[in-house]
Amino acid sequence: MAVLVIADHDNATLKDNTHKVVTAAQAIGGDVDILVAGTNTAAIAAEAAKIGGVRKVLTAESAELGQGLAEAFQDLVVGLAGGYDAILTPATTQGKNFSPRVAAKLDVAQISDVIEVVSPDTFVRPIYAGNALETVQSSDAKKVLTVRPTAFKAAAEGGSAKVESVSAPAAPAKTHFVDQKIVKSARPDLGAAKIVVSGGRAMGSAEEFQKVIEPLADKLGAAVGASRAAVDAGYAPNDYQVGQTGKVVAPELYIAIGISGAIQHLAGMKDSKVIVAINKDPDAPIFQVADFGLVADYKTAVPELMGALG
């Protein structure tokens, strides 16, 4: 048995999601290899090589891989697939972009958003916005999975795997990168943060969102999230959306401010350890999942909270 894990990184540093997917790979069993595809791969591979229990780290470098073009990742991973029984990718936007192409090319199912490995061929995944959990058994010889990182503990460091480079595929002929706008933030990653502070439609404007949510997040060393309504209205960037169709988070502490708690939002945060809701409507559904609810206008409650935190 051999399992290939596709590393999550931003062409600069390795993301913790990789460690979590390695844990899922180890639950399947056999040799675990990591593929680092993109640019600046030597430095990232050096970090990946430190993850315990990894056999080797493969690197592939090209501009198109660095741009995350799905066609380039498809060609690379399909080319390597012969040596593996399972291919695991973090269920990030990037993973979701290319992994189904790999599965289709191999004529196997993709099992999306795996949250538990029951056995090497049986997996659990949420469906219907997490209102049901489906256990599926695969009859495919090769398994292609996207793995929800928040459902697995990070594999420990302590390894010293060897690093090998493999050749990058030719540039895709029919897809071309134009540009990108990446929101730079000094805050922790949403997916990895211990505390997340999220704002909803109640903020009413981008200025208010920045004035209310960001200082609280700064004080707590937290990442910032948002509801779909807040993102749609332009109060926060798209990348902040927490939910069924956005990011899934499971921090130690999730603070929802002016968020009603629609099923689609709950799907992205209800596995948080402790949930706090601040909402002026005592009947808001968010209170049904909150460990601590404060029925209040955020305009007074958040400054008081800042004060109480000292």
Added chain:
Amino acid sequence: MKVLVPVKRVIDYNVKARVKADQTGVDLANVKMSMNPFCEIAVEEAVRLKEKGVASEIVAVSVGPTQAQETLRTALAMGADRAILVQTDQDLEPLAVAKVLKAIVGEENPELVLMGKQAIDGDNNATGQMLAALLDWPQAAFASEVVVEGGKAKVTREVDGGLQTIDVNLPAVVTADLRLNEPRYASLPNIMKAKKKPLDVKELGSLGVDTAAKLKVVKVTEPPKRSAGIKVETAADLVSNLKTAGVL
């Protein structure tokens, strides 16, 4: 330019799914069903392309039971020109749906397939990317803006960390994200008109596509329940509770 828009009939997004007591699936009896919201966004985008004079014909296609005709009628009422139902009572996996759609693409030869990024029942987020791979077409998944010009689509995509813009040569597959547009409501006159638009029904078997399931559903269970906690009176109470809980 012809645009193909695959649409799926799913549980309405306002309805909370309930797991059946025998753990075989989710109870869909007497539950409100609607067009998958991401598919609505895809239909809307196709209609806007037609209004701009970029698209010439919009063909909506659904793979599903007889009742999916209602979903297709909704697409027709929003502005699609004709519809195809590939009828089956089987619940197909994304790869099988992608193979069926590939066969329809072979018959229809669209230059653009515009579809949803995710169906909110299975939450797979896979069919569009699989279709693109099977066709060896370029893809632009999670689109928040689409501009079609000179045989290409320039697509802005929602990615980890922000937005990315790519150019894809047509024909291509584009999947819609939430911010692409806000779908219109069909007007009553358009709903009436939609009843007369052509809707072609094909049996799944007639396409000769291998749609065998690769996954066996062992069971469907309820997620662990989270119970409501306590209401605190003040921000200071909140902070002391969080300290006791060990998260501050």
